[in-house]
Amino acid sequence: YKKLRGDEPATTDIGTRYELTLTKKSGSWELASIKSQNTGPVAVNEPLAAKANVVKDDGNQYPQGTPAATKYPAPSKPKVKTGGAYDYAAMAKYAEKYWSSYNPAYRKFNGAGGDCTNFVSQALKAGGWKNAPGTTSDYRNWWYDGAQQTDSWVGANEWSWFTLSNERATNLANVYQADVGDIVQVDFNKDGSKDHSMIVTYRSGAGMPYVTYHSTNTYRKSLASLVASYPDAVYYAYRT
Template sequence: MKRTLSVLLLFGMLCALSTNTFAANDEATDKVDIAAVAENNSSIAGEYKQYAPFTVDSQEVRLYSEPVMNSEDALTTYADAFELCAEAAEVYGIPADINNSDFVAFAKAYAAMNENGTPAFVEECKDFAVYLDYYENVEINQQILNAISANTRNADWSEIASLMPTTSDSTVAAGETAQEDSTVAETQSSSYDTAEVVAYARTWWNKTNNTDYPYYAEYNGMDTSRNDYNSLDSGRSGQSDPARGWSDCADFVSQCLAAGGVPQIKSGLILPHQKTGNWYYNDDKPSHTWGGASNFYNHWKERVGVASSSADLGVGDAVSIDFGGDGSPDHTVIIVSAESTDSSKHLASHTTDRYMYYYSNGTLNPFTLSYLYGNDWTIYGYEIDEAF
């Protein structure tokens, strides 16, 4: 089903891009009914409602695709996957409500990463993750439209644009074609210490470093004196009680980058945590690029760029994952071991805590770039050492 949805989405996007864009730039933003303009540029393509780009105040507006299937029908179609996510969400203290943004963010990653159960059930979980990836776009599109409507003085559009679907090319799989030995290449590069990155990831992949990074535990009402919180694959032994109660993927990868010596950036006196150009941690409030998957992507695609091929990626490089291919990454991982092929480039992550392997029905299996591409996910990789 995922492949069918992807084909339909690609067809719809091509149709949308060929549509004449609507120009509203002759009128002030506050005099334009932005929602009506968006609706006039929408069309139904298979399972999705697509939006063609249009302009307001000479600025291009891009909106995300939305699913045609309503939430009630989705809960019937993906009943078993929803039940899995609902039970897990209860452990984390998250209400099992498809219209709750915290639940959607949690369930999207939890369902996508689940490998436990029958092949049909695992596939249903991944399809449910794709649906959620598009379902949340209804709310995100409204946020974009509201931000444009509030921008009555033609202020800087960069932060509004950061809410929109990406226009960057993704990282294409190099597959099993022999590549340069990425382990050697990254280790010898600049001042980025990939050995420290790997050591940090190995130490903390199944724990939470509240000693040095307590903000998220404190924000979520958890005891910051404990470092044993984790969130393992469903069915894997060693799960902490309580489990880590928040999505921690980008935070974990940011910590790994910091351990390798990546310089943090903080500029501006007014709401610096909201600026995409910043990337930093402090106990009061980290930048949203430190701990949010899509914000992390927005920062690093500008700071270092997206690698054109996975052949360019090696140890210490970060990777963003877009489960549905809607243009907004959902998950963040880091490469901790690499040789010459995608199947040799092993990953580490939080949210679903993994180090080089994932758990499936009692066995450990390689958690690699090949695994990501094999799920038909869209991948954005960053050569972190190129930032220096």
């Protein structure tokens, strides 16, 4: 990527898989077809409790949030990073410390649907988010202990329901407005269910957010490269 201001990270990454079909013609090989094998990052963590609809209906609809635009550049929406309730630098520092070497104080959910939202919750906790006690299946609660955790701690949809209903964050109109400590979620197949959660750990002087996440473990991926890889997905951005 061309450096616009000079303060962007030295590297970023984008990964993709293709199936190539080659045909031998006149003693040489020619490319006959190319087909993408990508279905999105392995990042979904949807607790069984949510899928079974065991959460009692409280008479209110789950707050789904508002999809964010993906047009770059985005309208200015500056974020006040100091003097508030949360330490956004601590969130980013935590995420960039444990993006590949997992914190042993927490369980990993890679084999149980994905670790992305668990990782985001850890970073938010490191930056000052407080527990919301209660039963594990009620999306209005949010906590983790050594034996169990709420669905909202590990589930992408439940996290968004908790966050919006408890006013821990607000929706951003455009993903490129996201700043350090903000969260981006993706619905890859546009079925109304959020599949992936990421935290912004860096924003360049040109206004490009870089996201860090688990499942697959990724450090400072430019949001532009993610949107380019999945242009038909639905994106959500949250100002924490």
